[in-house]
Amino acid sequence: MHLAYPAVLSALLFCTGLYGVLARRNAxxxxxxxxxxxxxxxxxxxxxxxxxxxxxxxxxxxGQALTLFTIAIAAAEIGIGLAIVLAVHRNRGTSDIxxxxxxxxxxxxxxxxxxxxxxxxxAEKAEATA
Amino acid sequence: xxxxxxxxxxxxxxFLGAAAGLLxxxxxxxxxxxxxxxxxxxxxxxxxxxxARQGGGRAVDAVTELTPTGSVPVxxxxxxxxxxxxxxxxxxxxxxxxxxxxxxxxxxxxxxxSYAALVSLFTSAMFLVVYSGDLMVxxxxxxxxxxxxxxxxxxxxxxxxxxxxSLKAFLVTKLGDVxxxxxxxxxxxEAGSFRITKVLGxxxxxxxxxxxxxxxxxxxxxxxxxxxFPLHTWLPDAMAGPTPVSxxxxxxxxxxxxxxxxxxxxxLFEASRAAMVVLAVMAAVTMVGSxxxxxxxxxxxxxxxxxTIGQLGYMTGALATGDRGAAVFHLLTHGAFKALLFLAxxxxxxAAGTNSLAAMSRMRGLRDRVPDAFWTxxxxxxxxxxxxxxxxxxxxxxxxxxxxxxxxxxxxxAPGAAGWTVLVAGLITALLxxxxxxRLWLLAFRGQGAExxxxxxxxxxxxxxxxxxxxxxxxxxxxxxxLLPDWFDGHDLTPTLTTSVLGTGVALVGGIVTYAxxxxxxxxxxxxxxxxxxxxxxxxAALVEAEAIASxxxxxxxxxxxxxxxxxxxxxxxxxHPHAAxxxxxxxxxTTLFVRPVRAGASLVRFLDREVVDTYVRAAxxxxxxxxxxxxxxxxxxxxxxxxxxxxGTVVLAVAAVLVATGA
Numbered sequence: 001m002h003l004a005y006p007a008v009l010s011a012l013l014f015c016t017g018l019y020g021v022l023a024r025r026n027a028x029x030x031x032x033x034x035x036x037x038x039x040x041x042x043x044x045x046x047x048x049x050x051x052x053x054x055x056x057x058x059x060x061x062x063g064q065a066l067t068l069f070t071i072a073i074a075a076a077e078i079g080i081g082l083a084i085v086l087a088v089h090r091n092r093g094t095s096d097i098x099x100x101x102x103x104x105x106x107x108x109x110x111x112x113x114x115x116x117x118x119x120x121x122x123a124e125k126a127e128a129t130a
Numbered sequence: 131x132x133x134x135x136x137x138x139x140x141x142x143x144x145f146l147g148a149a150a151g152l153l154x155x156x157x158x159x160x161x162x163x164x165x166x167x168x169x170x171x172x173x174x175x176x177x178x179x180x181x182a183r184q185g186g187g188r189a190v191d192a193v194t195e196l197t198p199t200g201s202v203p204v205x206x207x208x209x210x211x212x213x214x215x216x217x218x219x220x221x222x223x224x225x226x227x228x229x230x231x232x233x234x235x236x237x238x239x240x241x242x243x244s245y246a247a248l249v250s251l252f253t254s255a256m257f258l259v260v261y262s263g264d265l266m267v268x269x270x271x272x273x274x275x276x277x278x279x280x281x282x283x284x285x286x287x288x289x290x291x292x293x294x295x296s297l298k299a300f301l302v303t304k305l306g307d308v309x310x311x312x313x314x315x316x317x318x319x320e321a322g323s324f325r326i327t328k329v330l331g332x333x334x335x336x337x338x339x340x341x342x343x344x345x346x347x348x349x350x351x352x353x354x355x356x357x358x359f360p361l362h363t364w365l366p367d368a369m370a371g372p373t374p375v376s377x378x379x380x381x382x383x384x385x386x387x388x389x390x391x392x393x394x395x396x397x398l399f400e401a402s403r404a405a406m407v408v409l410a411v412m413a414a415v416t417m418v419g420s421x422x423x424x425x426x427x428x429x430x431x432x433x434x435x436x437x438t439i440g441q442l443g444y445m446t447g448a449l450a451t452g453d454r455g456a457a458v459f460h461l462l463t464h465g466a467f468k469a470l471l472f473l474a475x476x477x478x479x480x481a482a483g484t485n486s487l488a489a490m491s492r493m494r495g496l497r498d499r500v501p502d503a504f505w506t507x508x509x510x511x512x513x514x515x516x517x518x519x520x521x522x523x524x525x526x527x528x529x530x531x532x533x534x535x536x537x538x539x540x541x542x543x544a545p546g547a548a549g550w551t552v553l554v555a556g557l558i559t560a561l562l563x564x565x566x567x568x569r570l571w572l573l574a575f576r577g578q579g580a581e582x583x584x585x586x587x588x589x590x591x592x593x594x595x596x597x598x599x600x601x602x603x604x605x606x607x608x609x610x611x612x613l614l615p616d617w618f619d620g621h622d623l624t625p626t627l628t629t630s631v632l633g634t635g636v637a638l639v640g641g642i643v644t645y646a647x648x649x650x651x652x653x654x655x656x657x658x659x660x661x662x663x664x665x666x667x668x669x670x671a672a673l674v675e676a677e678a679i680a681s682x683x684x685x686x687x688x689x690x691x692x693x694x695x696x697x698x699x700x701x702x703x704x705x706x707h708p709h710a711a712x713x714x715x716x717x718x719x720x721t722t723l724f725v726r727p728v729r730a731g732a733s734l735v736r737f738l739d740r741e742v743v744d745t746y747v748r749a750a751x752x753x754x755x756x757x758x759x760x761x762x763x764x765x766x767x768x769x770x771x772x773x774x775x776x777x778x779g780t781v782v783l784a785v786a787a788v789l790v791a792t793g794a
Contacts, residue, residue: 018777022770030770097769104767 006047014040027085027095031078038074042067133183134192137210140176140218141257141271143169144225148250155243166246167229170253174222177257181215186617191263191327202318209263209326212617213458217390218260220465221383223602225253227595228378231473234589235374235480238670245285249378252278256383260390265314265324268391272310272355275384276303282379283371286676291689295367302364306354313347316340317398326394333397345398345405348391349412356388356442359416363716365439366423366690369431370679372672373476376431381438381472382465389445389461393454400452403545410450410548414555417443419714421562425569425699426710428692429485429682430475433570437514438468440559444529447552452544453532455618459611460525466602467513467522474507474596477588478574480671485678486686487570488694491652492579499582502593504575506600511571513603515564515637518630524607527625527633530556534629553629560633564640569698572648592671647698654696 013036020033049063089095147169154161184190189211195203210218229249236242255278258271277300284296318324320339321332332338352358357365368380379385392399392409399405417440424436441464448457479485481500482493490496497504513522533556535541536549611623686692691711694700700707709715764775 022774022777100769101767103765105762105765 003047003051006043010040010043010047013037013043025096025098027088027097027100028082030097031081031085034081035074035078038070042070045070133180133190133210134208136176136183137180137190137192137208137261140173140180140222141254141261143173143176143254144250144257145254148247148254151243151247151250155247159243162243162246163233166250167226167233170222170226170229170250173253173257174219174226177215177218177222180210181219184210184212184215186212186215189327193263193325202322202324204266204324205264206267207263207325208261210261213390213393213454214260216462216614216617217386217458218257220462221253221256221260224378224382224465224469224599225249225256227469227473227599228374231377231476231592231595232372232374234592234671235476236372236670236672237589239672241285245282245372248278248281249375252282252379252384256387259387263326265318265326265329267324269311269314272351272387272391273307275379275387276300276307276355279303279368279379279384282375283368285372285375286370286672286679289370289676289680291367291679291683292370292676295364295370299364299368302361303354306351306361308350309347310351310354313344313351316347317344320344329395330397333401336401338398338401341398342402342404345402346408348395348398349405349408352388352392352446353412354388355391356385356446357439358388358412358442358446359419360716362416362420362439363713363720366427366432366435366713369429369435373431373472373479373675376435377469377472377476380435381468385438385442386445386461386465389442389449389457392446392449393458396449396452396454399449400544406450406452406544406548409446410545410551413443413447413450414551416440417447417555417559418562421559421566422703422706422710423713424566425562426703426707427690428487428686428688428694428697428711429679429690430478430487430490430570430574431472431485432690433487433566434468434471434475437471437563437566438464440563441468441514443559444526444556447556448529448532450544450548451532451536451552452541453528453535453619453621455615455621455623456525456528456532458618459528459607459614459623462610463513463521463525463602463607466599466606467510467520470506470510470596470599470603471514473592473599474503474510476671476675477503477592477596478507479678480588480674481582481585483583483585483674483678485675486682486692487573488686488692488697491573491577491694491696493577493582494579496577496582497575499584500588502588502596506596506603507574508571509600510603511567513607515567515641516560516633517564517637518634519608521603521605521607521610523630523634524611524623524625526556526560527630528611528623530560530629530633531624531626532621534626557632557636561636561640564637565644565702566699568641568644569648572645572698576648576652578652588671644698644702647701651696651698651701657695 017033017036017038017040020036021030024030024033045063045067049059049061049067052063053059053061085095088100092100094100147165151162151165154165180190189209191207191209193205193207195205229246232242232246232249236245239245252275255271255274259268259275262268262271280296280300283299284292286292287296314324317329317338321329321337323329323332333341338344350361354361365380365385369376371380399409420436420439420443424433424440427433427436441460445457445460445464448454448460477500478490478496481503482490482496484490509520513520516523516526518524530553533549533553536544537546537553538549539546611625614623615621683689688711690713691708703710712718
């Protein structure tokens with residue numbers, strides 16, 4: 001089998017995953033999209049390992065071995081990810097990523113925004129002298 | 131013990147007393163008084179022993195070098211000649227009297243321990259200046275005296291007058307000390323040593339290249355310390371300190387240190403005729419100006435302060451005529467009678483509850499309240515006015531005799547012009563001195579009006595000290611003028627007939643004219659009631675004095691003068707009176723010349739710092755803040771936006787990498 005087939009398939013898979021990560025709102029679907037991207041990478045690893053070991057006299061099949069590691073880590077990751085999503089859903093009643101904006105600037109009232117007026121005047125001064 | 135050991139112990143004992151007093155002042159208040167008096171008394175005894183052993187013979191010289199100090203060595207050196215031995219006895223006497231007097235004067239003062247320790251430290255520094263044979267060691271004592279004077283003038287630091295006066299005293303004397311230090315270093319560089327004996331040897335062999343420059347630089351320091359024109363303005367204000375301090379530091383000893391210094395290095399000054407003429411002019415202006423100002427002062431202590439400036443002028447005048455024997459003779463007698471005048475003035479201020487002569491002239495019977503102060507002050511004022519046979523007569527006549535000697539061209543070290551200047555100014559000052567002494571006596575003791583308040587008897591120790599000091603004021607001059615030439619350079623100190631008759635004549639004229647003026651004006655006193663007395667007349671003398679000083683300006687409108695038409699000084703001075711009362715506006719001139727430019731410079735620096743330098747600092751802080759604010763707005767909290775930005779960045783980087791790799 002020519003290398004182009006798995007490579008194109010993996011690229012398609014990766015793009016699908018990327019689209020899912022960027023565009024989906026549901027956190028579980030985003031996690032699934034991340035899995036798609038990981039598996040695209042896995043597919044690439046296996047395909048290129050086979051392609052490279054054909055020419056090599058001796059090989060350790062390190063690409064395929066690494067794939068096994070990636071799968072194991074991905075399983076752990078998805079477990080933690082799902083647990084987080086579950087906990088967020090229990091606390092907030094939603095797992096919509098667009099509504100989980102706690103890290104946004106200006107979200108907390110006791111943030112570093114207390115000196116904003118001073119910043120404003122200082123900025124004016126700086127402009128005046130510059 | 132050898133004379134050297136004794137002489138070393140003289141400055142050391144008061145120093146140890148001061149250290150112990152400062153350390154034990156709080157924990158063991160019972161030891162404070164013995165620690166103040168005994169070391170000073172012991173130092174006096176030792177100074178007398180040193181003087182007796184030295185006996186006016188060859189100078190005692192001892193030297194040790196603690197450590198090498200570079201090109202010109204600084205050595206711990208003693209140089210005890212006749213001048214040093216006698217001045218040390220004077221310092222010890224006055225310091226012991228003042229320490230004793232202070233135990234009564236400041237008996238309820240909470241800051242007495244530190245006060246007594248500072249007076250001891252001052253005494254030690256003055257002994258160091260007197261005995262030191264090394265100019266650098268002398269300078270150490272000189273500066274320690276300055277800092278003690280600063281602290282002691284500011285003893286009543288609750289009052290703004292005392293705070294301002296202490297700062298002024300410190301700054302003005304430092305203004306003279308900076309050229310003084312430069313002069314000392316220049317002198318040591320040219321002479322190759324700080325030792326007084328070696329410096330004088332270099333002067334004698336004519337190896338100094340710039341004697342005029344060095345002498346003038348040193349004169350600046352002398353003018354600052356000895357309160358000579360134009361650096362005398364600090365001394366009248368320094369009267370805001372307690373009276374014993376005024377007696378010890380600002381009348382008898384520290385202000386005489388400048389005169390003593392010139393007397394020690396007189397050959398150096400004689401090497402430059404310009405310096406001698408400057409010294410003579412300085413002395414003449416100081417004498418006449420201060421005597422006029424003294425005639426117009428209302429505060430009894432300010433009268434005495436201006437009188438001190440004038441008498442120091444006599445001493446510098448004697449030095450300008452090249453006769454240091456006469457200068458130190460006048461220093462000794464003046465130290466005794468001026469200390470007495472101040473201490474008696476302290477008693478009077480306590481008894482009257484005011485320091486204003488205008489208020490005292492409206493009190494009847496003040497002399498009966500303080501008979502000891504009355505009699506001793508009369509003696510001291512007669513000595514001040516140079517009436518024979520009081521001690522001031524002999525020393526002042528020796529100064530005038532020296533001036534006459536130079537004026538008539540009998541000597542080669544001093545220019546004749548200097549002699550004439552000193553002689554004429556000295557005679558005018560003799561007239562004015564008698565006038566203000568008479569005015570002081572009449573206003574203080576011959577007042578008319580309400581009965582003087584009775585605050586009980588003065589402490590015994592204060593009155594006893596007055597009588598102790600009255601003895602030298604009465605007799606020192608007459609007994610000493612025959613003996614002293616053996617201790618000094620051998621110049622004859624006997625009064626000459628011409629100057630004696632002239633000097634005593636003008637003094638009598640001054641006294642009589644003032645008496646006549648007083649008879650003329652005293653009737654006016656009833657019509658203008660004046661007089662404010664201290665709020666706590668039952669307190670100790672120091673408290674009464676502090677209140678009197680603080681209330682003078684609110685009560686009379688001015689620190690120096692009072693609107694009193696019955697003042698004979700007002701009649702005698704006529705239109706000059708307001709200017710004389712203000713010290714001929716020298717303070718205003720200094721304000722215009724120095725204080726305002728310095729303040730303007732300070733505000734300019736403040737503007738540059740606050741508005742120019744700080745703007746750059748603030749801008750350096752504001753720019754990162756601005757950038758941070760701009761970048762923060764990208765932080766929306768939407769994870770997907772971040773990932774999109776990450777993707778876009780990756781794509782850009784990948785494209786760039788490909789382009790670089792392909793070499794496009």
